[in-house]
Amino acid sequence: MRPAWRAKSYAAEAIETMTPKQRRRFAFAAALLAAGGVLAAVVVFELKSNTEYFFSPSDVAAKSVEPGVPFRVGGLVEKASLRHGAGADVRFVVTDGAHVVPVDFNGVLPALFREGQGVVATGALTPGGTFQATEVLAKHDEKYMPPEVVQALKRAGRWKEGQQ
Numbered sequence: 001m002r003p004a005w006r007a008k009s010y011a012a013e014a015i016e017t018m019t020p021k022q023r024r025r026f027a028f029a030a031a032l033l034a035a036g037g038v039l040a041a042v043v044v045f046e047l048k049s050n051t052e053y054f055f056s057p058s059d060v061a062a063k064s065v066e067p068g069v070p071f072r073v074g075g076l077v078e079k080a081s082l083r084h085g086a087g088a089d090v091r092f093v094v095t096d097g098a099h100v101v102p103v104d105f106n107g108v109l110p111a112l113f114r115e116g117q118g119v120v121a122t123g124a125l126t127p128g129g130t131f132q133a134t135e136v137l138a139k140h141d142e143k144y145m146p147p148e149v150v151q152a153l154k155r156a157g158r159w160k161e162g163q164q
């Protein structure tokens with residue numbers, strides 16, 4: 001009989017009693033499980049910073065986003081900020097009431113795009129602090145505003161109940 005300090009665990013004894021074929025299957029299953037765990041950890045780690053649908057202008061100011069890093073910015077198009085340049089160049093300002101983000105966009109704006117309306121733009125900041133948009137999305141109709149824009153406006157104190 002073995003001393004208590006040299007006793008083997010149940011799992012160790014079970015592995016010793018396995019046939020070579022069972023050991024290969026067990027090793028394969030353990031490796032597959034470990035690879036799946038590593039893959040899941042990598043996916044969660046990589047997506048961690050992209051789980052928020054967009055940043056409000058206040059979030060952009062607070063988080064000091066690095067130039068060239070793609071993200072979405074959302075809020076209201078500031079009144080009297082829309083400027084059309086040469087060709088399809090457009091400039092406007094997105095605000096949440098507390099902070100503003102100047103936006104440059106080269107392309108056709110959505111038909112529902114207007115000053116004072118909700119907007120979400122995809123792109124990246126330039127070193128000068130301007131958001132260079134690659135895509136601009138406007139709200140769908142007179143009553144609809146994306147829930148994320150509503151939450152950002154509420155945090156900034158610019159949302160009035162019944163506004164939606």
